[in-house]
Structure formats: C-alpha cells, structure tokens
Amino acid sequence: MSAIEGLETAHHHETEHEHHHEAQNFWQKYIFCEDHKVIAKQYLITGIMWAVIGISMSVIFRIQLGLPDSNLSWLKPILGGWISDSGKLDPNFYLALVTMHGTIMVFFVLTAGLSGTFSNFLIPLQIGARDMASGFMNMLSYWFFFLASVIMFASLFLQAGPAAGGWVIYPPLSALPQAHPGSGMGMTLWLASMALFIVSQLLGGINYITTVINLRTRGMSFDRLPLTIWSFLITAVLGLISFPVLLSSVLLLIFDRHFGTSFYLSDIYINGEALPNVGGSPILFQHLFWFLGHPEVYIVLLPGLGITSEVIATNSRKPIFGYRAMIASMLGIAFLAFIVWAHHMFVTGMNPFLGSVFMFLTLIIAVPSAVKGFNYITTLWKGNIVFTPGMLFSIGLVSLFVSGGLTGIILGNSALDIQLHDTYFVVAHFHLVMGAASAFGLFAGVYHWFPKMFGRMMNTTLGQIHFWLTFIGIYLVFIPMHYVGIAGFPRRYYQFTSYDFTHKFMDMNMFISIAAILSFLAQFIFLWNFFYSIFKGRRAPQNPWNSNTLEWTAPINPGHGNWVGEIPAVYRWSYDYSKPGAKEDFIPQNIPYSQTLESNFPHENELIATEKAIESQNYNDQFNAH
C-alpha cells in the first residue's frame, strides 16, 4: 500500500541524510529518529510503560479472585465508577480487565516491547550494519505502534469500558454491540488499534528480514550469525506470514460489525427477536484468528530463546552446545507453528479425526523444544558460570520453558482437553511457557545489553534480588494455579463464591493472589534499577561481559552508523569461548584466525587462506554506497 511510496521517499531521505549528517535537531534526534538504537529504546520504554499498566490490571483482578470480600474503595481515585459504593469491582469491568491484560501483555509488551526492542537494537549491531535497511520504515513502524498504543490507551477511559470479549475477541460476543457494554466503542477502538499495530509489525518485520539477509558485513555468513539474529529473523518471518491473516479476520469482523454482513453471524436471537444476519460461521473466525494466534505464541517466545542462547553461552564461558541443532529446532518450531492452530479449538465440535491429526502435530513440537532445552543445559554443564542478572534470568527462562512445556504435552491431547480447556490449567500453562518465559527473556536482554544501550551498568545486587523474588513469585503463582484448573475452575469468571466445589480452593486462590501481588511489587526493584542506572549507573566498559559478538566492538556510546571508520569484518562464529590454547577465554568474531595460531583447530588453519578474500569483499556499507 503506501509502504511503496515510503520506500521511494526513504531512499531519497537516506541519500540526503549523508549530506546533512550534522544538522539533526531535537525532533530528528529523539522523536522522529531513524537510528535503530533510538527506535529500540523508544520501543523498550513504551513496552515497559505498557507492562506496568498490564500487570497492574492483573493485580486488580487477582485481588477480586483471591480476596473476594475485600473493599476496593482505595482504587476509586483511579477506577472511579468501576468500583461500586460498597467497594466492589464492577463485573463488566472485570471482563474488560482480563481482556485488556491479555491484549496488552501479548501484543504491546511481549511482541512490540520484546521483538521491537531487541530486533531493532541488536540486528544492525550484531551483523555489522550501519542501520536498518530502511530507517524511514523503521521510524514509521514505531510511530504506527505508538498510534495503536494511544488508541488502545484511550479505550480504557471510555464510559462503557474497553473491549471485554477476551483478547481472542470471538464473535458473536465481539461482533454485536448488544452483547456487552465493551463490545460497542471499546471493541471498535480495539480493532482500530490492532489494525495499526499489524501495520507497524509488518513494517518492522519486513525491515528486520531485509536487513539480516542483505546487510551483513564481510565474512558474516549465515553459519556465523549469532543465535539471537537467527531467532529475530525467524520471528520476523512468522510475523510476516501470520499478521496479514489476523488483518483479514479483523477486516471481516469490522464488516460484520459496521456494515451488517454475515461472515461470522448466523441465527442469533436477542430478546426473542431474530437478527437479520444469516449464513455466517463464528468458527470461521476462530480458524482465522488462531492461524495467527498460534504463531504469535512463538513470535513472543523465540526472541526470548535467542537472547537466552547468547547470554547463556557468554556467561557459561562455553560455546553454545549444538549451534546447528539450535537453528534447526527454531526452524522446526516455526514450521510446526503454522499447522497446529486447531488445538485451540478441540472442543468447537471439530471432527475427532481432525482433532487427532492436530494433536499429533502439536505433540511433535515437544521434539524441537526438548532439543533447545537440552542444548541450554548442556551448554551450562561444566561451564565457568558467571551469575550476572542476565544469566540468572536466562536460566530462569529455561526452567520456565521446561516446566510450562510439560503441561503443554498434557493440554495438547484432544481427549484431556475436554476436561481442561478454558480452565485455569490453560492459564497457568501459557503464563509459564509463553508469558513468564518471554518476560524473563526480556529481562535477560535488558540486563545483558543495558551497558550497550545506555553506556552504564545496572546494579548487579538489585538485579539478583529482583530475579529471585520474581522467579520464586512466578512459581508460587502458577504451580498452584494448575491445581485450581484441574479442580475445574473456568477462566474469566468474576467470582467463585456461589459454587460448592470451589469453596475448598478459596484459600489456594488467596495464596495465588498474594504471591502475584508480591511478585508485582518485586518489579519495582527493576524499574528503579533501570531508570536510576540510565542516569546515575556506573560507567560501562566497552565489553563488560567479555562477549564475542560484534556489538561490543563498537564504541561504548555508538553514534549513528555504529562504528567509527570501517565496519569490522567477521572471521569466525560468535561462540569461541574458553578455546583450548587461547590466551583469553573469549575470541571476538572480528579476530582473524591468523592472529590466534595457538588455539586454531586444523580446519581453521586452512581458513586463514580465505581471510584476504573476505577482507576484499563487499562491505554492504550503507554510508559509503558504491
């Protein structure tokens, strides 16, 4: 659509940029900036703000669930009319809170905040590029996201409340304004916001893929790419293929809502009167939605896994175990992600045979996931582990990934799903494996790359305290939640006080809520550490973790263009840690084999002959177009 024009203008702009390198005013430098590092920080800060809002919402509904008798009048200054005079949370607003928590955390925090931050920040720095392929598109991507954020945020203040049909917005609940107060203007804004969000993700994702494939520096072949870059590349491909499908399902929903078509609606009676819509199928929406929805899980998770690979290898001072197996397993996960969507729909009246096919495909995902799990553990095995906060969060991610993945094997069974679907068992499962694991990836990334982002260090002790409180808190919340789910608690219910079978679990629910509140409070340690360190943290050395990847060869505070002078060339993979014979326990990627004769393997000595050829190759330097 208009992206093509964007390309043309972007091209012009780039050429102009070279000539007016100095003349950057405040707006160009901090607001409509085309530097990938600034855009990454914009994504990170916006993501953190959304995370605070999204997690606060979960605390409010956890209080409602665990402490149903509590008086919430103290929230009146914020929530106003949503708290009744007797201090009770409005049931309709409870549904809105659950919906918005899901939407915000999945899309705005763990997709935009995670992928947006680290793909933008690390891709050019780790592949040795001056910037993204199109800085203009990259800038547009952030501002579309910002616009989507503003609209979503505005919908929180509607008098009828924001969208409340669940983050999966199944019709007819989302299609009919009569269905719920939130299905009117709230849902309209939700749809508008998500449409902009999709545009933002496509602009960003197309840029990531193009940059990784076309702008790598000399010698940076695909088998020398750090695993972070592999994971961002695969994530972007997943997004490119699945987000247009969400757009088309949303488009048909908009037609149903505003023009009266019947794609998803059929034979609906309201107060005894039939609606005019005939011939639609609500299941169709679920198929389209989950065709995005399932890959979305991996869009959220894969960047976290990539970050973990890098952080674990660096801080174990060992090469990553099974580099190629790691890539293959990510490709395998990405492929399988597209052919398992119907496991979200086992109980929609689907043909049981079809269900068993999807069950089979779903359970196969355990294989590449287990490969990743084992590779992380074998990388840690007998390493000289340095417990930096980033490392702790990476190990935490592996733990959460394994324990959350195990319950996935249970849920993937179409027979067991009859009992477990839409219970708290599902909630606990995906919060461990996708929510908490990806959030740990985000934390690991922030702690690890903070020195590169802001030129200062975060406080290690506070980071470690933050990790332990969060790690213990997460398990205290979600392990008991599995039991609540097995007991039959359905998700998205306002309260459980009126059923007999739920009574004996009230104390467990209270326990979960208190653990959730404590882990929420622990996040303020991180917030303080983060914002304090930006301004007052200890100054960072150039390579604080003794890491091999290219970003640590750039200046401590890289300017636009990342490297002063020539872009470094790459001669080896990024995992030469603790190589036998080497003087140091790490050899950065830009050190040629001819300088490390004491530690080379025989086949690496042979590669010395190719170094001249690598040096004479194309730079892919955008600032010196040939």
Added chain:
Amino acid sequence: MESVQQYKVDKEPQATLAMDPMKFILWLFLVSIIMLFASQCSAYLVRRAEGNWLEFEMPKIFWYSTGVLLMSSAAMQWAFFSAKKDQFKQLKVAISITFVLGLAFLWMQFEGWKELVAMNVYFVGNPSGSFFYVFTGLHGFHIISGLIVLLYSLTAAFKLKVHAKNLRRIQICATYWHFLDLLWLYLFVFLLTFN
C-alpha cells in the same frame, strides 16, 4: 602449507549474499499481500463447504476488465523495456497507457458492482456475495495503491528521470503492477471456479 594452497583453489569464501534492499523489501511486502488473500480464499472455501451458499453468474464485464488489466501489464513491460533502451518518447506513451488502463480497470470493476446490485447480489446478505465484494474491493484497494506507485514513476518519466542508469524506481513499479495483475487473474479464476 600445501593443503592451505589447495584449499584456496577449492573454495573461495562466498561473498555475503546481498541484493538491493528496496527490491527485497518489495518482495516481502508482496508476501504479506499474498497471505492476506490466501487467508481470504481459505475462509471462502471453508464457508462455501458449509452450504447455504448463493450461486450467481459473474457479470460479463469482469471478463473485459481482466483483459484491460492484462493489456495494462503488457504496456508496463513495454515502458520498462523502453526505459532500459533510453527511448523516452515510447516510455512516456507506454507508462501513460498503463496508468489509463489501470484507471479503466477500476471503473469497470465498479460497473461490475453495479451490475451485481442489479442482479440482487448485495454486500450485505449471503456470504457468497459479501465475499465477492470483499475480494474485488480488497484487490481494487491494492490497485489504487499501485496507481499511486505508478504515478511516481509517471511523473519521474515525464521529468526524464527514468533511464537506463536509473531503473530502480520503474523496476519496483513494474514488479508491483505485474503482481497485482497476476493476483487479479488468480482471483478471477478462483471466483469463476468456486462460484
């Protein structure tokens, strides 16, 4: 050292793969459009298999509009070849024909909608009709975006900025326009087959 020498002859390190980033971006953009229409088509087939499906004959004008779009694509290719050979006069003529035929296509699609309405096939009603409008409408929307891209090349061509040494703009434009042509051809056959 012998082996080192041998190695050098055997395997030169491959230069890092790279093509024009802007063209690469275009191709990825096309992938996202393909996925948009692929999901629409699968939704169409799934819904159609459920029955209660209004069957209607596609108005004749869609056959003619398909022909017009094909001619427009041919003119685009002619424009590209002319630009490559620095034949500015032909370039201007060809690219103008492309643009006018593109506009004609849009107008004919709109006439087609009018005929559908006359046949009592409405956007609101049985999903078979709704889908027809969505397919043609979405494609028409992309044609409008294509016309805007085309307009950039058109003005550049008249300012003599498109020539053998500056082909990137018209290449991107031609790729997109041919893609939209193929996309319509596919949708046309699809809608004929599964009406």
